[in-house]
Amino acid sequence: MGKELVSIIVPVTERFDNVTELFQEYKNGLLNIENPTEFIYVLDGDFPEVFSELVKLQETGETIKIVKLAKWFGESIALTAGVEVAAGELILTLPAYYQVKAEHLGKMFESLEGNDMVICRRWPRSDSLFSRVQTRVFHRILKFIDGYLFRDLGCGVRLFKKVVMDEISVYGDQHRFLPILALRQGFKVLEINIPQSEKEKGTRIYGAGVYLRRLIDILSIFFLVKFTKKPLRFFGLIGSATFILGGALLLFLAIERLFYGVPLGDRPLLLLGALLFVLGIQVFATGLIGELIIFTHAKELKEYTIEEIV
Amino acid sequence: MKLSIIAPLYNEEDSVKALYESITGAVKPLGYDYEILFVDDGSKDNTFEIAKSLSQQDEHLIIIKFRRNYGQTPAMVAGIDNASGDVLITMDGDLQNDPRDIAELLTKINEGYDIVVGWRHKRKDKLITRKIPSKIANWLIGKVTGVPIKDNGCSLKCYRANIIKNVPLYSEMHRFIPAMASITGAKIAEIKVRHHERQFGESKYGLSRIYKVLLDLLTIKTITTFASRPLLWFSILAIPPFIVSVVAFGISVWNLYSGSNDMLLSLAGTGLLFAGLVIILLMSGVVCELIYKTGNLKHKSLAFLTTNITNSKN
Numbered sequence: 001m002g003k004e005l006v007s008i009i010v011p012v013t014e015r016f017d018n019v020t021e022l023f024q025e026y027k028n029g030l031l032n033i034e035n036p037t038e039f040i041y042v043l044d045g046d047f048p049e050v051f052s053e054l055v056k057l058q059e060t061g062e063t064i065k066i067v068k069l070a071k072w073f074g075e076s077i078a079l080t081a082g083v084e085v086a087a088g089e090l091i092l093t094l095p096a097y098y099q100v101k102a103e104h105l106g107k108m109f110e111s112l113e114g115n116d117m118v119i120c121r122r123w124p125r126s127d128s129l130f131s132r133v134q135t136r137v138f139h140r141i142l143k144f145i146d147g148y149l150f151r152d153l154g155c156g157v158r159l160f161k162k163v164v165m166d167e168i169s170v171y172g173d174q175h176r177f178l179p180i181l182a183l184r185q186g187f188k189v190l191e192i193n194i195p196q197s198e199k200e201k202g203t204r205i206y207g208a209g210v211y212l213r214r215l216i217d218i219l220s221i222f223f224l225v226k227f228t229k230k231p232l233r234f235f236g237l238i239g240s241a242t243f244i245l246g247g248a249l250l251l252f253l254a255i256e257r258l259f260y261g262v263p264l265g266d267r268p269l270l271l272l273g274a275l276l277f278v279l280g281i282q283v284f285a286t287g288l289i290g291e292l293i294i295f296t297h298a299k300e301l302k303e304y305t306i307e308e309i310v
Numbered sequence: 311m312k313l314s315i316i317a318p319l320y321n322e323e324d325s326v327k328a329l330y331e332s333i334t335g336a337v338k339p340l341g342y343d344y345e346i347l348f349v350d351d352g353s354k355d356n357t358f359e360i361a362k363s364l365s366q367q368d369e370h371l372i373i374i375k376f377r378r379n380y381g382q383t384p385a386m387v388a389g390i391d392n393a394s395g396d397v398l399i400t401m402d403g404d405l406q407n408d409p410r411d412i413a414e415l416l417t418k419i420n421e422g423y424d425i426v427v428g429w430r431h432k433r434k435d436k437l438i439t440r441k442i443p444s445k446i447a448n449w450l451i452g453k454v455t456g457v458p459i460k461d462n463g464c465s466l467k468c469y470r471a472n473i474i475k476n477v478p479l480y481s482e483m484h485r486f487i488p489a490m491a492s493i494t495g496a497k498i499a500e501i502k503v504r505h506h507e508r509q510f511g512e513s514k515y516g517l518s519r520i521y522k523v524l525l526d527l528l529t530i531k532t533i534t535t536f537a538s539r540p541l542l543w544f545s546i547l548a549i550p551p552f553i554v555s556v557v558a559f560g561i562s563v564w565n566l567y568s569g570s571n572d573m574l575l576s577l578a579g580t581g582l583l584f585a586g587l588v589i590i591l592l593m594s595g596v597v598c599e600l601i602y603k604t605g606n607l608k609h610k611s612l613a614f615l616t617t618n619i620t621n622s623k624n
Binding site: 229232278281285293306308 | 362374376377378383387478525529544547551576583584586590591602604605
């Protein structure tokens with residue numbers, strides 16, 4: 001195992017636990033690894049209490065870099081900002097709240113051998129049944145739609161080489177799917193089990209909006225992975241299907257009108273047929289716009305990633 | 311003039327050495343400066359290790375290793391992007407093409423052609439699963455794109471670097487490179503080349519998914535005809551719905567005032583829907599104009615790649 005510098009990035013967003021305690025726990029958990037470490041706290045917006053606690057820690061002699069974003073940008077951007085200032089070749093992201101038992105973090109470094117990214121699954125879990133079911137369901141849907149076998153993307157503990165973030169850009173809520181995007185770029189990703197921290201307690205029930213957002217995330221990842229480079233294939237298929245359905249309806253109506261003398265003007269079916277017909281063309285046109293974007297930017301969008309040239 | 315020979319490799323550990331030797335044997339006597347680019351498309355076997363050891367003995371050989379398997383088009387694009395030659399030659403990595411044909415390709419380039427494609431006129435593949443589908447596909451591609459090439463699937467092709475480096479290639483377009491290149495006005499020639507049976511391993515890139523080829527073909531046809539004048543094309547597309555809209559709405563209104571005092575609501579609704587479509591199509595055209603303007607693909611600069619400027623001597 002190398003002795004590369006490890007940059008530990010802790011993004012602080014809405015949810016955080018006692019900063020000083022958690023810092024000490026992480027620090028003790030990482031004592032037994034041989035690599036030198038640096039801590040980077042990224043404050044995603046204004047968190048005066050966290051900031052003052054971190055400053056206090058700095059005064060007691062701890063080396064902590066504090067990156068304070070001017071407003072709330074979301075965890076993906078916070079993460080990216082952290083990587084930007086990181087000096088290490090290895091990046092370890094840790095959540096600002098209790099998720100895993102810190103004393104087991106060394107295991108991640110052992111598993112990095114031969115991989116580009118090690119993510120962890122909180123297992124065995126010690127929180128409520130509801131939270132566990134929630135995680136299960138989320139990953140079942142993910143597996144069903146996207147076909148990926150990760151079992152705990154909600155866990156923020158991830159160790160990876162800096163090149164991974166150089167080649168992937170995340171925005172919005174995509175930080176959650178970093179392992180998927182990394183896998184798609186050809187990096188080797190390994191999931192290991194780390195016991196969940198007993199301090200991560202309480203059943204978190206989110207609003208319906210949050211669950212909807214997760215679902216949309218899964219769908220957007222699906223689109224991103226499968227169709228970004230061929231939008232017309234995606235839209236064209238949906239568009240043609242709708243178009244053909246609408247066209248068939250209109251044809252049927254026209255035949256009835258012409259050969260059987262059924263009056264056409266007042267039939268509601270006409271409206272449906274016309275709607276589908278029009279919709280089909282619109283969807284297709286959208287696909288065409290997408291394709292034009294790719295076509296005119298094909299020279300900038302690299303479809304491949306090169307590991308090395310010799 | 312410098313040559314770059316590009317070959318994508320995917321699990322070709324048996325043939326990589328033979329390929330390297332036959333290319334070198336064919337290209338060295340030609341007397342040009344040259345480089346060979348092997349693109350390792352995420353092979354799972356020892357292809358990269360073998361190729362790497364070869365490259366350590368020969369500075370002409372460059373190996374590009376992908377992180378994972380991306381497919382034949384990205385592999386070729388990577389080779390094209392990293393090539394430094396003035397003339398680029400692409401070929402299969404499985405020894406089915408014969409590097410001895412490179413000399414003939416170059417003769418055509420020297421005659422003034424921009425792209426020379428190979429035609430495997432005595433193809434050594436299975437008849438039903440490979441040759442017949444490819445015949446149909448080639449006929450269709452020729453008809454639709456207007457670039458009548460007998461064998462689009464042949465990887466042995468030769469390009470002037472400035473042309474191929476400026477043609478947009480993505481998705482699975484390696485089959486359509488001549489068609490894509492025709493937007494630059496490139497002069498294309500086709501010559502007969504040798505074709506060998508596979509010596510090692512199984513065929514990896516097949517014409518297996520025909521519907522994908524068809525969809526890609528449709529995409530390319532649409533995009534190449536409409537890319538430079540999107541507003542015009544969308545406007546033309548908007549004419550039929552406009553007529554439908556006027557007629558449908560007209561009949562319905564005429565019916566209202568011609569005594570029956572009864573408006574044909576469905577027909578009126580249909581008229582409105584089509585009117586909406588007209589507006590959306592026109593707006594899509596405007597958006598596309600905007601994309602084209604801000605994009606970095608300019609037909610103007612593409613035209614100059616192949617423009618022949620002659621000054622009068624006096």
